Amino acid sequence: MPEKRVDNRPSAAHNTLAEAQHILHEHLTQLGLKRSSQRDTILRVFLKTRDHLSTEELHTLIKKHDPAIGYTTVYRTLKLFVQCGLAAEVEFRDGVARYEHSLNRRSHHHMICTRCGDSVEFFSPEIEELEHRIGKKFNYLTIQHSFQIYGICESCQKKLTDAVAATGAQ
């Protein structure tokens, strides 16, 4: 196991929170909206995850910090985060909207296991290039793209072959 993945930017987490809060408050001001303790709490908890959370999952986490915060507030706040670029919706084909943070996050894509929902991220600069090329070709003003690979992860493959072996042995 080489590469333990050390973060060479010492206080990255704290800086990210401060930066994110600044972006959110700026966004609120611009739209004539107001700060609230709930929104700050939701942002703080959201930034602490690296997962792809559904609104409900995030709400569950939020309640541990402040049980009074309701589902609707989390739902509406996530939309705010998307508006100001702090969060991005990701498509996992499991019937719920999922969000990840998108601040200081290098453009990436997901490969998702359709059995267990596990996912890995990968990088692919050629996809960005492709978006621009195709947009130009058909005179579209491109906004974004969505790219996912669906498959079966190593551990689920193992479970499947084991199951087949067991059936065959009977």
Add this chain to the structure above:
Amino acid sequence: MPEKRVDNRPSAAHNTLAEAQHILHEHLTQLGLKRSSQRDTILRVFLKTRDHLSTEELHTLIKKHDPAIGYTTVYRTLKLFVQCGLAAEVEFRDGVARYEHSLNRRSHHHMICTRCGDSVEFFSPEIEELEHRIGKKFNYLTIQHSFQIYGICESCQKKLTDAVAATGAQ
């Protein structure tokens, strides 16, 4: 209004229908399911479209051929088509499931206008290659991928600039 459609591959349409029906019936037999006139009608109407139809839109078309066929049957039949590879679900981000035929259809992707829902198809071999490369790298057995570009089509861009010009002129 029969058979206006000019096709330079003489009996391509007929062959596709025959092939599709064969695939469907084979699939039904394998699962111990039964043929039905409804399923055949739905397949016939579905194959005649080149659009990306929602279940409801397809149901509307179906009713012109046989008003007795219900929404649920169309819904369940589309799932069958997906199972046996006759149809594929496409993601248009408009909140409804959309299907296109996938038989004898070269692999392609979509660029979708988020204003009017218009879409263009494009081809990109590098995407297929990427799916395999990433799958191998992370030991995933890849099944499929999903790639869409979202943007604003030429005609909607025009409408937008016109609208801005009108506001500015007042």
Add this chain to the structure above:
DNA sequence: ATTGCTGCAAACGATTTGCATGAGG
């Protein structure tokens, strides 16, 4: 004071299922 925010409950809309009846093998 004014205006936005919150949390509840209710509305919503697409999808999915239960069930009695009808059709396929």
Add this chain to the structure above:
DNA sequence: CCTCATGCAAATCGTTTGCAGCAAT
């Protein structure tokens, strides 16, 4: 005959909205 298919109505589930009371500016 037995099993599956059908179509209706009802249930489901994530999402979205209306509203009365609360909080921020």
